[in-house]
Amino acid sequence: MLLDTQTTVTIKGGIDQLFDSKSKYTYEEYIHKATQHIKSFLDRDQFYSGDSQSDFESKSDLVAIDENANLSIDEALQEIKTLFLDHTIAFHHPNYVAHLNCPVLLPALVGDLIASSVNTAVETWDQSTSATFIEQEMIRWICDAMKLPKTADGVFTSGGTQSNFMALLLARDDYAFKHFGLNLKENGWSGEVSKFRFFCSEKAHFSIQKNAALLGMGYHSVIPVATDDTMKMKPDALVQAIEKEKQLGNLPIGIVATAGTTDFGSFDPIQTISKIAKEYGIWFHVDGAYGGSYVLTETHQHLLKGIEQADSVTIDFHKTMFQPVCSSAFLVKDTKNFKYVSYYADYLNPLEHRNEDYPNLIEKSIQTTRRFDALKLWFTLKMTGAKTIGSFLEKVHYLALDLYHSLKDDPCFELVHKPELSTLVFRYVAGQENIDAVNLYIKNTLFKSGQASVASTKFNGNTYLKFTLLNPKSTIDDLLSIIEMIKETAKTYKNYN
Numbered sequence: 001m002l003l004d005t006q007t008t009v010t011i012k013g014g015i016d017q018l019f020d021s022k023s024k025y026t027y028e029e030y031i032h033k034a035t036q037h038i039k040s041f042l043d044r045d046q047f048y049s050g051d052s053q054s055d056f057e058s059k060s061d062l063v064a065i066d067e068n069a070n071l072s073i074d075e076a077l078q079e080i081k082t083l084f085l086d087h088t089i090a091f092h093h094p095n096y097v098a099h100l101n102c103p104v105l106l107p108a109l110v111g112d113l114i115a116s117s118v119n120t121a122v123e124t125w126d127q128s129t130s131a132t133f134i135e136q137e138m139i140r141w142i143c144d145a146m147k148l149p150k151t152a153d154g155v156f157t158s159g160g161t162q163s164n165f166m167a168l169l170l171a172r173d174d175y176a177f178k179h180f181g182l183n184l185k186e187n188g189w190s191g192e193v194s195k196f197r198f199f200c201s202e203k204a205h206f207s208i209q210k211n212a213a214l215l216g217m218g219y220h221s222v223i224p225v226a227t228d229d230t231m232k233m234k235p236d237a238l239v240q241a242i243e244k245e246k247q248l249g250n251l252p253i254g255i256v257a258t259a260g261t262t263d264f265g266s267f268d269p270i271q272t273i274s275k276i277a278k279e280y281g282i283w284f285h286v287d288g289a290y291g292g293s294y295v296l297t298e299t300h301q302h303l304l305k306g307i308e309q310a311d312s313v314t315i316d317f318h319k320t321m322f323q324p325v326c327s328s329a330f331l332v333k334d335t336k337n338f339k340y341v342s343y344y345a346d347y348l349n350p351l352e353h354r355n356e357d358y359p360n361l362i363e364k365s366i367q368t369t370r371r372f373d374a375l376k377l378w379f380t381l382k383m384t385g386a387k388t389i390g391s392f393l394e395k396v397h398y399l400a401l402d403l404y405h406s407l408k409d410d411p412c413f414e415l416v417h418k419p420e421l422s423t424l425v426f427r428y429v430a431g432q433e434n435i436d437a438v439n440l441y442i443k444n445t446l447f448k449s450g451q452a453s454v455a456s457t458k459f460n461g462n463t464y465l466k467f468t469l470l471n472p473k474s475t476i477d478d479l480l481s482i483i484e485m486i487k488e489t490a491k492t493y494k495n496y497n
Ligand SMILES: *Cc1c(COP(=O)(O)O)cnc(C)c1O
Pocket: 100, 158, 159, 160, 161, 162, 164, 204, 205, 207, 258, 260, 261, 262, 287, 288, 289, 290, 316, 328
């Protein structure tokens, strides 16, 4: 029989784990104990324990969840040490040179701890109060650094992929509205949209195509434009591609320039492309997920010239501003264009209560509940400072250049570009046969043994190795020792077969 007047729920412990003033000393103890384990993670010799030691199958009982579980903090930490901390990838380690994962700054971690503990959600003013202003201030700061006009605005996102999604969405809906009077947000799909075309370099990030598909326009709506031998989009090829699509009866609606391609770190000629976008009267987006932060440097500012003309910009603080994931932003030249994503919900942000002085950030975001990710950037800018971050970025760029100069006359290697940012794509060519297989073997062997993590990518259909350098504490000697490992490993390829 159901009783609706009497409480029948019995709680067996665990209630003291709710975060409030009664549990504050427990909180302190948990954080302190967790910190001890994190310290031993930092002291590990290898960037990764290697495949054989992490051996996940033998630990499947640790991953599994028992509904009556009530481990102590020490027991739980011990389990996660065995399962994860002793084995997982350490991005701060000098032998990690694979992907765009940066070592993180201490002030950012403090910001993240506060943001997680207080658990602020930033979508509406009544949930976030001053957090709204802190996020807005971080957006203002980066818009100013990029010299975007006063009408510019932005919002934190989960990453470059989401920022690029918003760029294509705004471009699509703006074109549909201005040229056909269509309101896609209200009314959905229209046949005209199938003719919409975007242009980006053939080295642009895959999220452009993926997002175009998610937005109902299909992969084929993204036209890849040829790049020159420095991996930058060719403006004349862009114009030709636009003209060709027009002749086919399609509708060019936007251009994406990449400021720092994921593989080569190359910057498309932003200023020239912005003029082309203006001539055709179409949306101009700059994907600065990787290279946008270089606006803080002396060395690269000139490569970002013209970004102030962009209709929208993607920037990833979790790639090149030493922030823990997620920390990323989408910027627009004119805040009015956020109308294509804004929604007024009765329970959250009713239109009739709209008040400019107490903004609801949800009106600019495609997310609803959203973390206070701006706080870690705020701590970083206050404690580390933008100038210092700029010098870190210059440092990793010169590291890539040093490596380039060290390898370019080495007959064991073939290089395909001079680094414009902090990546180097190259391959091991001594021995001549099965070059693709040897390079893949090198990458996999170094990873599995826990010696080093190097990425691989394709160039002209062939397999190459890639270093992505994001650690300003790394030295050229650290990198050359990985190069030695590559050579030693390559020699074992024959034995392996
Ligand atoms: C990494 C990257 C992205 C995607 O960003 P996420 O934060 O991983 O979603 C987009 N564009 C470029 C150029 C990138 O390097």
